[in-house]
Amino acid sequence: MQETVSNQRDHTAWQASVLAVVAGFADTVGFLSFKAFAGLMTGNTILLGISLAGWQWMQALYEMGIIVSFLLGICVTTLLRRLWVSMAGLVAIEMVVILVAAFISSNLAAFILALAMGIQNAMATRFVGLTLNTVFLTGNLQKLMLAILTRTTYASGRTDRISVILILWSSYLFGAALGAVMQTTMAHPLILAVLPLPLILLRKNGSYKGE
Secondary structure (H helix, E strand, O other), rough: OOOOHOOOOEEHHHHHHHHHHHHHHHHHHHHHHHOOOOOHHHHHHHHHHHHHHOOHHHHHHHHHHHHHHHHHHHHHEEEEHHHOOOHHHEEEEEEHHHHHHHHOOOHHHHHHHHHHHHHHHHHHEEEOOOOOOOOOOEEEEEEEEHHHHHHOEOOOOOOEEHHHHHHHHHHHHHHHHHHHHHHOOOOOOOHHHHHHHHHHHHHOOOOOOOO
């Protein structure tokens, strides 16, 4: 019997790592190229506040548009999952959206890239028993500190949540550093962001509804 969206089986820690690398890469390239974040809506909200305080209305509309694009990505993915679109289908959609952003030279690419990160954010959130975001890290770091303080384990003690969150954080950091390097050496660095995504389809824990 197929699982419902609310009863997903867990992804593995290395799948979280792959997604975090992609997000870190996309956020760095997006910020260096368009002065806005692809996945960090907290950062974009701060930039929006600065623009509003400076009466920079066009800049404020630009930053608001990126936030709306991210939210649209979440909505689209949620609807597609309810329509039983498979993980492979969602990965393919994210890859296409990132590639479109890679070859658009205008600021429109910032909206498209934020859409892709919204898709990724809603595509997978459960990793070996823990709800984590692969696109932004603040909540994950909070869980890390709580885990350190309580030394809590999960999944019958087979995996330590501290190590999983540290892997995700360092993967995001690696993706960010790689994005900064590629931004200075490639004409279309976002092409590299799509290459790891098919790896998350190599699952060993089953799938959610539609897969």
